[in-house]
Amino acid sequence: MPAPGAIKTLIADDQQSMRSLIRTSLHTLGITQTREVADGEDAFRALIAQPANLVITDFNMPKLDGLGLLRAIRAHAPISKTAVIMLTGRADRELVQRAVQFGVNNYLVKPFTTQTLKEKIEAVFGPLA
Amino acid sequence: MIVENISQRPGRRVHVVQGEHYVTDDPDVVLTTILGSCVAVCLWDPVRAVGGMNHFLLPEGRADGANEGRRYGAYAMELLINELMRLGARRERLQAKLFGGARMFNGLSDVGASNAAFAEKFMRDEAIPVLGTSLGGFGARRIQFWPTTGRAQQKTVTDNNDLARLKEVPKPAPAPVDDGGELELF
Numbered sequence: 001m002p003a004p005g006a007i008k009t010l011i012a013d014d015q016q017s018m019r020s021l022i023r024t025s026l027h028t029l030g031i032t033q034t035r036e037v038a039d040g041e042d043a044f045r046a047l048i049a050q051p052a053n054l055v056i057t058d059f060n061m062p063k064l065d066g067l068g069l070l071r072a073i074r075a076h077a078p079i080s081k082t083a084v085i086m087l088t089g090r091a092d093r094e095l096v097q098r099a100v101q102f103g104v105n106n107y108l109v110k111p112f113t114t115q116t117l118k119e120k121i122e123a124v125f126g127p128l129a
Numbered sequence: 130m131i132v133e134n135i136s137q138r139p140g141r142r143v144h145v146v147q148g149e150h151y152v153t154d155d156p157d158v159v160l161t162t163i164l165g166s167c168v169a170v171c172l173w174d175p176v177r178a179v180g181g182m183n184h185f186l187l188p189e190g191r192a193d194g195a196n197e198g199r200r201y202g203a204y205a206m207e208l209l210i211n212e213l214m215r216l217g218a219r220r221e222r223l224q225a226k227l228f229g230g231a232r233m234f235n236g237l238s239d240v241g242a243s244n245a246a247f248a249e250k251f252m253r254d255e256a257i258p259v260l261g262t263s264l265g266g267f268g269a270r271r272i273q274f275w276p277t278t279g280r281a282q283q284k285t286v287t288d289n290n291d292l293a294r295l296k297e298v299p300k301p302a303p304a305p306v307d308d309g310g311e312l313e314l315f
Binding site: 014015016017018020021060062089110111112113 | 201204214220
């Protein structure tokens, strides 16, 4: 049962409004150690510089998309165990299946509620304390 | 959306209804919509000559309170922007025109104002320059938008047939959906 305040989270989304929504939801759940980046390359660099427990990443991002980020994380031993939750649109069934092949921990369909986000995080980490 | 071929008018007219969006780089396409409380955001990349329009009405007063409107709106905007980028638009080149958000009914809350405020805030947050707006007021609008050039026209709606196409009240925007069950992979 992890303490939400101990889960270091990186949010990767090219839309500032979406990052803000995710951050607000995470803070509501007590997950307050959050960082934000706007593309996959920056996300990877940020993780190398300072590892996180959880990455919440959009699929559609410039430079390196969410799937590319996921593959980069899984291929880089020091951070390969980082939990990754992918944000998708409703029509992205094929994308989710590919993400599963590459080792995604869970996915979240937009637009999502704070409760759904909590359930996805708990599916990865267990019940939040 | 409804695709119309009207011989008297040049170009293909695509009518964007509530909850939908349409993106194209076809210079012969004109996007049209009719707005009351809803907002239509018109975005285009003048370099790539691609553009699109959405048409949304934010939900209000449900489980997540005011946040729910933001969630739905951000998602509606993301669908439009992602489609533009898929056709080669660059986020940093996007320009916007905003329409709608009228106060159509005398109720306790001004839904149109909430929709308009969301659209304006979104553009500020995402640093997308707004080249034209016609928001608020008390009447319905008919919008035409040429997506490859960013040209837009607005007319006040007085025709009863047009007003009958405004089905905003019986068809509120869908609430954020839980995806449970559709894809059981975990």
